[in-house]
Amino acid sequence: MNPQQGSSIEGQIGFLGAGSIVEAMLSGIIKKGLVSPRQILVSNRNNQERLDQLARSFSVQVTQDKHALVQSCDILILAIKPKDAAEALMELRGAVRPGQLVISVIAGVATSLIEEWLGVECSIIRTMPNTSSAIGLSATGVACNRFVSEAQLQIATQLFESIGTVYTVAEEELDIVTGLSGSGPAYIYYLVEAMVGAGTKAGLPRETARQLTLQTLLGAAHMLLDTSEEPALLRQKVTSPGGTTQAGLEVLEAYQFQEAVSSAILRATERSRELGAQYR
Known part of the structure; x- marks a missing residue:
């Protein structure tokens, strides 16, 4: 990792989901030296071929064991499709620890609902990037629940600044961010x-x-x-x-x-x- 490129983030980062936004984030955070590939674990529902592709491209670790991913990470990034969110997160009920930082890239799903599905009071940051994240020029809105600390918000800001610019808003304003910069x-x-x-x-x-x-x-x-x-x-x-x-x-x-x-x-x-x- 090049210490000249941004501030490093400590701990393990787990990505639940392996779509295009995850690929954009992996490219950005690794290129900018925020984390090293060995700090990252990626999982998805059942597409091993996609996981293998990300492993080859970014030298990250991959698994289809979601519980193992949650247990090993300090920062959990939820990048699953909204239609799959309830089932996927309720399968993890009780697995997320109160001290973990959960960052959601799930469109339209409130932090209170994520907290309910996970069955634990924890720090949750909800985000809305846009497709320009693929070239590092996203405009990303972020909103926090009541448990998020300034240090945790700074971590999320660093992560999303690796794919563009970041704007902190109230959660009720994220729908406007979606209509304006998301779409x-x-x-x-x-x-x-x-x-x-x-x-x-x-x-x-x-x-x-x-x-x-x-x-x-x-x-x-x-x-x-x-x-x-x-x-x-x-x-x-x-x-x-x-x-x-x-x-x-x-x-x-x-x-x-x-x-x-x-x-x-x-x-x-x-x-x-x-x-x-x-x-x-």
Whole structure:
């Protein structure tokens, strides 16, 4: 482990689940030197081939014995599908120790419900990363239950900063995080589809339209980040009276573009609440 790369985290880390978010986290925390591969144990339901793949890629330990994983780890990361969560966690009832830190990446499942299923009062941190974690650029919201200490929150923050940026919120705000940044990449991809499609329809080769669109998005994102100016002000600077940008914006306004985006985020937030409610 390279001590130059971030602060190291002590103890064993167990991942219950072996999907794409786990792979992204393994890549991030090992690359940044937060932990060494020998500190990590990964388990899943029954896909030994997937476990073997992660073992080869990251030199981590793997097992299909969930109880052995829980007994050996200090930090338990729950990365299982919501539909499997109740059964999987109730199988572990009584196995989790009060002193363990439990971090959940299970969408929509409240910390109180995880505590109930596990049958123990323990520190639980609920998180909502997004798919950009695969390239280390996730925007992750984290929320804590009443047992989480500052030191434990710092550990979780370090882990998720290895795959992007981290924002601490109240648990009831995680549904909003889900609607905004959890689902957000899909809205951007949808916009890109439309822009590339329009460029192609107007006569550009598809790859040229794609590259122009992506560079435009990248430049706009950096303008927002680097100047810290409000998006409305930056938009006004691009929009000359009677010019091409104004003509395009008038069409977006006619189609109620901002209202559509806002409604999409609010509906996704509402849907997150609906999905969470079915587990309560």
